[in-house]
Amino acid sequence: MGTKNILWNCSKKAFTFGLIGVTVSDRYGSVAAVRGASMSPTFNPSTSSLMDDYVFVDKYCLRDYRLSHGDVVVFSSLTNYKERHIKRIIGLPGDWIGIRHCSDVLRIPEGHCWVEGDNPASSMDSNTFGPVPLGLVAGRVTHIVWPPQRIGAVERKVPEERISSH
Amino acid sequence: MFGQWRSVAKEAVDRALIMAEFCCFLHVIPNYLCSSTIVHGPSMLPTLNLTGDVVIAEHVSHRLGKISRGDLVLVCSPQNPRKIVTKRVVGMEGDTVSFFLDPNFGDRYRTAVVPKGHVWIQGDNVYASNDSRYFGPVPYGLIQGKVFFRVWPPDSFGPLGKD
Numbered sequence: 640m641g642t643k644n645i646l647w648n649c650s651k652k653a654f655t656f657g658l659i660g661v662t663v664s665d666r667y668g669s670v671a672a673v674r675g676a677s678m679s680p681t682f683n684p685s686t687s688s689l690m691d692d693y694v695f696v697d698k699y700c701l702r703d704y705r706l707s708h709g710d711v712v713v714f715s716s717l718t719n720y721k722e723r724h725i726k727r728i729i730g731l732p733g734d735w736i737g738i739r740h741c742s743d744v745l746r747i748p749e750g751h752c753w754v755e756g757d758n759p760a761s762s763m764d765s766n767t768f769g770p771v772p773l774g775l776v777a778g779r780v781t782h783i784v785w786p787p788q789r790i791g792a793v794e795r796k797v798p799e800e801r802i803s804s805h
Numbered sequence: 806m807f808g809q810w811r812s813v814a815k816e817a818v819d820r821a822l823i824m825a826e827f828c829c830f831l832h833v834i835p836n837y838l839c840s841s842t843i844v845h846g847p848s849m850l851p852t853l854n855l856t857g858d859v860v861i862a863e864h865v866s867h868r869l870g871k872i873s874r875g876d877l878v879l880v881c882s883p884q885n886p887r888k889i890v891t892k893r894v895v896g897m898e899g900d901t902v903s904f905f906l907d908p909n910f911g912d913r914y915r916t917a918v919v920p921k922g923h924v925w926i927q928g929d930n931v932y933a934s935n936d937s938r939y940f941g942p943v944p945y946g947l948i949q950g951k952v953f954f955r956v957w958p959p960d961s962f963g964p965l966g967k968d
Contacts, residue, residue, distance in 0.1 A: 655826045662829040665836065704886050715946035718922035720870075748940075750884040774881030774947045 668697045670784060671713060673725055677756035677763065681711070681793065682725070682783070693785035694725075694793070696778035704773055706731070708802075709795030711780040712754065717768050725780060726754035726764050730802050732773075737801045739766045752776070757796075839863045840950070842879065844891050848928030848935065852877070852965070853891065859957035860891075860965065862950035872924070872945070873897065875967030877952040880926055883940050889949055892936055896925035898945075904938045905931070917942070924948070 663669075673682040673692045682692040696713050700706060706728055716722040730736045730753035735746050739759065747753050751770035756762025765771060783789050834840075845856040853860070862879050866872055874897055882888040896902040896919045906913045908931045919925045923942035928934025937943065955965050 655822055658829040658833060659825055661837075662832045666832065715944070716922065717944045717946075718920070720922060720944065720946035720948075748884070750882065750886055772881070772883040772944065772947060773886035774883065775944060776886075 665698060667699055668695055668781075669778070670694070671696050671723075671725070671778075671780075676761055677758050678711070678725060678727070679758040681727075681757045688786075690786060692783055692789070694780045695782040695784050697781045698778045700779045701776070704776070706752070706773070706776065706779065707795065708804075709797040711793050712752075712776050713778045713780065714754070714771055715775045715777060717771065717775070723777060724754075724763075726756050726762070727796070729753045729755045729765075729797065730770075731804075733804070735803045739801075741766075745770075750774070753802075835864075837864055837868075841956070842889075842891075842952075846890075847933040848930050849877075849891055849893075850930040850933075852893075852929045853955075854958070854961075857957070858955060858961070860952045861954040861956060862952045864950040866951045867945075867948045872948060872951060874900070877965055878924075878926065878948050879950040879952060880943060881947040881949055883943050883947065884935075891952060892926035892928050892934070894924050895927045895937075896942075898923055900925065902937075908932055922946075 670693055673694055676683050676686055682694065706712065708728060708731060711725060711727045713723050713725050716724055730747045732747055732749045732751060734753070735744055736753050737744050739755075747770050751772050753765045753770050755764045755766065780793050782792050839861055841859055841861050844853050844858050844860055847855055866876075867878070872878060872894060874894055876894045877891060878894055879889050879891055882890050898919050898921050900919050901916055902919060902925045903914050903916045904927070905911075906915055917925070919942045923944050925937045925942050927936045927938065931938075952965055955961055955963060
């Protein structure tokens with residue numbers, strides 16, 4: 640009788656904290672692992688390191704979609720809604736962007752953004768799959784939280800020569 | 806004396822947790838279970854009225870990948886991420902969809918194949934609907950929920966489903 644009570648109390652507490660955890664991670668911020676080298680040297684600068692970088696993803700910016708050029712964002716993949724990618728926003732709606740490896744220039748449509756990885760040698764980004772609808776953006780990366788020697792804010796960087804804002 | 810403070814503190818923490826749990830239910834239920842929406846616009850006539858219909862949408866199916874052809878879905882508009890539109894899924898990935906270039910005039914039509922990870926959405930009212938015929942197939946990740954029931958107006962109270 641006593642153990643049943645304790646078990647019930649424990650599961651109630653676990654349920655409460657789980658609920659609070661889900662709400663906070665959906666509305667305010669969460670931590671995510673960065674896999675792959677498409678954002679070197681900003682994240683995962685060395686392929687020989689055994690551990691992935693962990694970053695803090697801010698969700699509060701999604702209320703009004705307050706995103707600017709140079710923000711690193713997490714977004715759902717266009718080809719598989721269960722996967723998430725982390726890339727940097729290079730262009731916002733209305734900008735004209737020069738596609739890499741191509742002498743084409745493209746105007747980013749309303750409601751979309753152009754994302755690119757910091758490592759042009761190995762990055763599947765908008766140069767491959769085109770502009771990404773802003774509705775797929777799931778958060779903005781603001782800080783690196785692991786490994787300890789690289790804890791710090793993630794800066795905004797924009798390659799000025801490839802984009803022309805309207 | 807100290808024991809009194811301890812019991813007051815414990816009760817305060819318990820009450821605070823209940824308040825926090827209530828606030829979290831306010832977030833989790835409309836986002837993960839079901840929510841109600843008011844729909845307006847002519848793009849889903851005659852299925853949904855021009856304005857003022859209240860529908861119930863569930864947010865479970867799209868997370869499990871169970872959206873299929875013919876479902877009424879809530880989708881984050883690809884032209885404006887702050888707007889949520891109600892449309893019907895006409896094609897899933899791999900399907901070939903055909904649509905008239907101008908439904909008012911002429912017979913010319915275009916065919917498109919829906920790419921992997923995308924869906925083709927159309928309003929039931931092809932004459933007044935801004936949908937995939939204009940902005941192309943939308944990624945599955947933009948689907949926010951599936952509409953399955955209408956509660957207002959009272960004479961159309963009942964389930965909504967595939968045609």
